Amino acid sequence: MDDLKPSATLALNARVRKLRADGRKIIDLGIGEPDFDTPAAVKEAGKRAIDENKSHYTPSAGTLELRKAICAKFSRENNLDYAIDAVMASNGAKQVLYNLFMATLSAGDEVIVLLPYWFTYADQIKLAGGKPVFVQSKEDFQPDLNKIRAAVTGRTRMIVLNSPSNPCGVVYSREALIEIGELAVEKNFLIASDEVYEKIVYPPAVHHSIAALDKRFFDRTITINALSKSHAMTGWRLGYVGGPREVIKAMDDIQGQTTSNPSSITQGAAVEALANEQPEIPLMVKEFAQRRELVCAALEKMGVKVVKPSGAFYVFADFSPFFNGVSDSVGFCEFLLEKAGVALVPGNPFGMPNYARVSFASSRQNLAQAMDAVAAAVR
Ligand SMILES: Cc1ncc(COP(=O)(O)O)c(C=O)c1O
Incomplete structure (x- = not known):
């Protein structure tokens, strides 16, 4: 502590x-959250979930309906084809990240975090017994591959990517993501890709999910997302994730012994948010x-x-x-x-x-x- x-x-x-x-x-x-209201159709879906008495425990990873909507969203919008047991929902991206670090880090494992970084990564990595290794980015905040390569050791277990980024708003170029992916394959570490700001991108910038750029990256990437920023739903608490089956299974086991499922009402709203365009x-x-x-x-x-x-x-x-x-x-x-x-x-x-x-x-x-x-x- x-x-x-x-x-x-x-x-x-x-x-x-x-x-x-x-x-x-x-x-x-x-302020770290959109000053906008939750989309109207999503609010209605939340009310319906209450009226239809969706008030019981659900599977820890989320209802089948929600997990299907998560798979469909990843496939449609990110070109990522996850099986139903390779996705799950949690209480916000924060819990997704916590489950991930708890599931994958042993004492002393190193995690590369690119500066500037969202501070929660460092504290959660330490809570899980790991060691954050900070690597300065370039002046335009794009990742500096030479510095990342120099930071890799025998204990490197994972790199955390956050594009678009909090706090600097950088959107990583496709080239930079490919270089990082290749390094992760070469040195055999995992990639955590926090994409919670993916919908808030200003042209000509384009958001790329690193897992969609190469099958070998897909096999070692955990793609993290949430409704918090994209749908102005910070208080509803709904994060979701896709990744290697065995990692997701471990994360679900941790969640099942800690908080269990995210709110059943929120899950009802989340199906609408993920399945349909929100104008x-x-x-x-x-x-x-x-x-x-x-x-x-x-x-x-x-x-x-x-x-x-x-x-x-x-x-x-x-x-x-x-x-x-x-x-x-x-x-x-x-x-x-x-x-x-x-x-x-x-x-x-x-x-x-x-x-x-x-x-x-x-x-x-x-x-x-x-x-x-x-x-x-x-x-
Ligand atoms: C980069 C990043 N990831 C994750 C989160 C957490 O999101 P959630 O509210 O879904 O837990 C935040 C919130 O500030 C964030 O900035």
Whole structure:
């Protein structure tokens, strides 16, 4: 427990709540979830599940109907053909990841994590007895294959990929994914591919599932997804996964002895979400695209060097030229909270202390006000 860090964003939320309670107006750009409603048809399916008394235990991995919908979704949208016993559902992608690390890591096993990374990976790997090995990405946040290769040892068990990425929005190129896949085959390690932001991608970027690029990659990849970000359903808690049968079986055994099935009501809603087009999703992505332009333009005007995100709803930028009397992003974000009344997440927990994450899961009006306040504060 001494090694486990509490979630950085949850800590920030508590601080924002306290300042608001003291009467301060705070614009929170630390948000990690879409500020949109769950699609209407999905809400109706959830209500139907209640009315039809779908209120009993289901198989730990999810109902047969849901697992069929997961298989069909992977096949239709990702070109991945998983058998029914090679997929399962959990309480969000977070539980999928936890099950995965618990199922596959022995004490001292190493897992390559690319910087900047979503902090939960590191803490969950440690909880499972493993050791995260951090590898810096290139300046445009694409993976640096030479550095990844240099980090591989006899203990390397897995690499974690997250494209589109939280916190930097990078979408890995097909070429980079193929290079990583080939290395995983050569050195015999697993690939965990967290694709929860796959639907939030800005053209010309294209999302590729690494498991679909080569049969040999498919055989060693665990593809992780969730309704949380794609369908604005964070609170419903529905993650899902496809992978090698024996890995999924082990993950299901862990889930069966811990939480059992995700909520039966949520599963009813999830079948609708996965089986049918939801017209609200492209509208949400269109709105995110406009906000991305607004935030990137405002940051550039301030003199911040921006790598424009190709996916997700975050800009991860280097604010160190503004560090004046503070040593890192934690101090800088404190300063912004005090001076500008704007909350950003410092880059430290993502492994890059010169950076901060700006979420654009907030209205354009809020974003414009926040960017003005940040610009005035740094001036
Ligand atoms: C990259 C990434 N993976 C997984 C998750 C967890 O998603 P869920 O809410 O489905 O557990 C998040 C949530 O912030 C995330 O950013």
